[in-house]
Amino acid sequence: MSKRFLVDTAVLTGRSLQHVLRSPDTIITTVLMPIAFLLLFVFVFGGAIDTGSGSGEGDYTRYLLPGILLITVASGISYTAYRLFLDVQSGIFERFQSMPIARSAVLWAHVLTSLVANLISLAVVVAVAFAIGFRTGAGPGGWLAVVGIVVLFTLALTWLAVNPGLTASSVEGASAFSYPLVLLPFLSSAFVPTASMPGPVRWFAEHQPVTPVVDTLRALFDQRPVGGEIWTALAWCVGVLVLAHVLAVRTYRRKLG
Structure with missing residues (x-):
């Protein structure tokens, strides 16, 4: 690395x-939807959902928060694709190409x-969770592990967002790819245990990347x-990160010719 x-x-x-x-x-827009989901599930649906983790809003908030954090990331990366799309359309990539700038620095x-x-x-969402009853006994090591996994997950999805940002033909196309990623936690263990799901849905929930991260x-x-x-x-996060990075770099090089 030079x-x-x-x-x-x-x-x-x-x-x-x-x-x-x-x-x-x-x-602000990024955090509004995850916070709305957090409040909705805790105060409206929380009392009717049996997670086996105990009763009370604080227990369900603790159960729910990991999935809400991943939804926050999935919602936020749409702006990565959006900002990248605007740079592509403005022609600034071509100007950077004519300057003595490391090519990969633009994407990074x-x-x-x-x-x-x-x-x-994510910090705003966690603050709201604490305000409505989230409590954890996790020490500094546990929090560092949480931050590390969330950062790795964020990097994987962000590099995934680079590809539509480089190839989309419209603003809507650049950000629309994130919608399935936002919905993916709903088909995982984020809100209810997978054991409560019908057979095919349970199989999918237990074999997709969000569930092991949430758990x-x-x-x-x-x-x-x-x-x-x-x-x-970690295998899911690293695998997606490596694949998305390779695809993004190839797409970027083709675009620059």
């Missing part, structure tokens, strides 16, 4: 972060900007052994 790449990435990331700071409504700047924006959104985060919050779920979660 010094030039690091310097160029830092400069371009600063540029992208300035755009985010000038329009904080993107972060968008990815790191997305990571920072998503971490801010791992929940175990860390509950101070329970994570078991083999953490390796499944």
